[in-house]
Amino acid sequence: MxxxxxxxxxxxxxxxxxxxxxxxxxxxxxxxxxxxxxxxxxxxxxxxxxxxxxxxxxxxxxxxxxxxxxxxxxxxxxxxxxxxxxxxxxxxxxxxxxHMSKGSLDKYLKDSKLKWMKRLQICIDVASALDFLHGENVTLKKVVHRNIKSHSILLNDDWDAKISNFELSSLDSSHQNIKYINKDAYLDPQYNQGSLTEKSDIYSFGVILFEILCGRLTWEEGHEAGPLAKHYYEQAKLDEMVFADIKEQIVPQSLTTFVDIAYECLHEDADKRPKAGDVVIQLKKALEIQEDFEIWEPKLPRDYKEIMGLSQIPEIYHTKQKKDIYEKLSGGILLPKEKVMAHENNKNQKKVQQVHQSYSDLEKLLTVNEKMYIRELNGKKHLMLSATEVVFQNVTELLPQQVFRIKYKIETELLSPFTEYTCYLVFKVSKKCQGLHCPVKVRNLLHRKNKGNQIIYFRTPSHLNHHDDFWVPEQRKDGWMEVMIWKFNSKYNNNLGKDVIPMNLKLVTYEGTMSGLIICGLEFRPT
Known part of the structure; x- marks a missing residue:
């Protein structure tokens, strides 16, 4: 400029x-x-x-x-x-x-409404600001604040934190007048060497970190929080200082990550204190661990550990965060054919007969059992992907998600050549299910250029919502329901080999979820 x-x-x-x-x-x-x-x-x-x-x-x-x-x-x-x-x-x-409506941070250290996750985010906000100030580029010199304390951190209605009070700041670490510096418990012990650097800000911030953890200002109760917290840390007794109203909220690994970096900020040797950017990294790690426990673990099926154990490579999930496991389940996992599980929106454990496919929370990967039934229908081969060889003992609550994916390859020798086939999804709706009334879009992921979606229903729609192009369910004689989801020709050409027909469908509901849907299998009948 x-x-x-x-x-x-x-x-x-x-x-x-x-x-x-x-x-x-x-x-x-x-x-x-x-x-x-x-x-x-x-x-x-x-x-x-x-x-x-x-x-x-x-x-x-x-x-x-x-x-x-x-x-x-x-x-x-x-x-x-x-x-x-x-x-x-x-x-x-x-x-x-x-205007920062909530005022300064020091007013809320003892506030039980200020939960641990929000305290962590406030710390990240302040560390991010320090990282910005301590950075140096072509047009701007780095800024040493020299007055970092809880009173200088302001909060808005959303608890977003912002640093203020720059009147004592310096843009030149080598030539400083420390005459007006407040000699309080936040001050770097090395101030008597004649100057304050960005590592002095880190020391002050370390004091604030322990204030936030302990729920008290540094000079309260006759002891400075910084030196006292260091002592308790070194004696492995820091949990005795943690603010009682948040102690039960904190995941141990989140606490360890937090106090380790806070302790480093208070190192007597300024050169051994971390940079603000390093503090940001560790604080975000502490927050991710806490979020993993508070946000992501409740989203997982209660039997997610068992599902992971049934995976073809279960050992890769042992060290994953709950968020990663959730996303992996959302993308689908491949289970061995002998260990397929089904999930229904039913908290009571019970046996479900002839449920073939696996579905546990968001985007499902449907694996096909080797046992298939083939019979003639009007001179054409009729194929049913059944699950009569598989008995499911583990039925748990299905997470209320909106996407269901069907993906597999079928050998063409099981079909009649040059024949149009219709694929039916065979299913039931749980008696306790109150939903599944809304339309579901079916997208063929193998033809992404074709942006058209087929609309299906799992319950018969009212005449007001019915359209000739919609595929609606019908009752079968065996007690199950069926609905068309795909049409294809057995002469299908692909790059996977002439003896294989791939199928990759994505079913999405934008209103409600598919909780309560019980899948029996797929049936292919000549059109």
């Missing part, structure tokens, strides 16, 4: 003192916070609907005002407080910021 364009932009951010005084009622009400050099007030600017914060600096803080304004004007990041405007008029220096 050229000098002229920067000059024009900063001029465009000027707000008149009159408007600010109107917004804050002449700085008489709604004091939002205060610091050594300023007081902040909430208000609404004339002709504006959103609330702002006006930070009014005292008469002897021109340098601090200029430092903060310069940093915020040139640096934009989602986790750094956003500059709205400024005023430098009639000996008044004021910076106007976005």
């Amino acid at each position: 050229s000098y002229d364009s920067q000059e024009n932009r900063i001029l465009s951010l000027e707000i008149s003192l009159k408007d600010i005084m109107l917004a804050t009622e002449n700085f008489s009400v709604n004091c939002f916070g205060s610091g050594r050099y300023w007081k902040a007030y909430e208000g609404k600017l004339p002709n504006a609907s959103t609330t702002i914060v006006a930070k009014r600096w005292d008469s002897k803080s021109d340098d601090q005002f200029g430092t903060e304004l310069d940093i915020l004007f040139k640096r934009k990041h989602k986790n750094i407080i956003r500059l709205v405007g400024y005023c430098s008029e009639r000996n008044e220096n004021i910076i106007v910021y976005e």
